[in-house]
Amino acid sequence: MAARAASGAVSRRLWQGLGNLSTSNSKSSTTKNAVFLLSTGVKWAQFSHLHIDFPKEVTKPAITVSDEPDTLYKRLSILVKAHDKAVLDSYEFFAVLAAKELGISIKVHEPPRKIERLTLLKSVHIFKKHRVQYEMRTLYRCLELERLTGCTANVYLEYIQRNLPEGVAMEVTKTQLQPLPEHIREPIWEKEVKDKEESKA
């Protein structure tokens, strides 16, 4: 009796120390020990923070509905830069696949690479005739998406940018479609002719 109470008290204290665990209050001491061991095992793994990412509770953003018309993009030009051609090839495959899944028309072309070269002295002191040459190669890939809405563009860009590999840079150029402002919808000379006609009449 006393032993069971003591073990119960110990395990309860440990549970309080470890955190809230929804474990049923088992009656026999053997099952209590089993639960205690299981709880310590799980909690130990959680505390070690090694390659185990428990996703934190993130509230998903609610779908927003607004009366304002969505922005329209004529063209979305994404320039991807990297040092490694293989990385660019695989990223292009991934981006094209994502665009096709969303139903966006996409075209890919490869702008020519740029090489920046430096010639430095090989030695710390004298030996002017002996130099070392370094170069930095930047390879490009241009993805052009046509006829997008703002929401699609935001979703696609967020997905692409979250999965950008290390050592790869991206530049995005958006070309937006806007309605013509009211004061230049009609030519001024037509408006003047209309005013003259109205004043005469």
Next chain:
Amino acid sequence: KTNPADPRGSGGSARACSPPCRRCRFSPVSYEEAHAPHYIAHRKGWLSAHTGNLDGEAHAAERTVEDVFLRKFMLGTFPGCLADHVVLKRRANQLDICALVLRQLPAHKFYFLVGYSETLLSHFYKCPVRLHLQTVPAKVVYKYL
């Protein structure tokens, strides 16, 4: 797998022939060290991946200084345990340090060192730093020189 020509293990004489022929060479060298810098992008990869050196991008010097500090830090935190050069990857704000480690220390010491270095570096660089270790029984030797 040790080299049978290594005189340190057997206690034999230093070098049978000079310069040592192919079977008498005994200084081990990894794949990374065996290849010269002109093989980068052909036979070698990059040890540090960031966008500073790309055309039209900035802060290359800051990344280089950080790299130097991180490599020194890793060398000091895992004494005699690093099997190969440390690989650094930067993605957005995060910094991933990938290291090949020898099984010199007991596991609980490794866990402590991982947690310690992650927290310390995160607070120092004000960005999430993650350490990925892979243990290896011995240094992976590409060839003997």
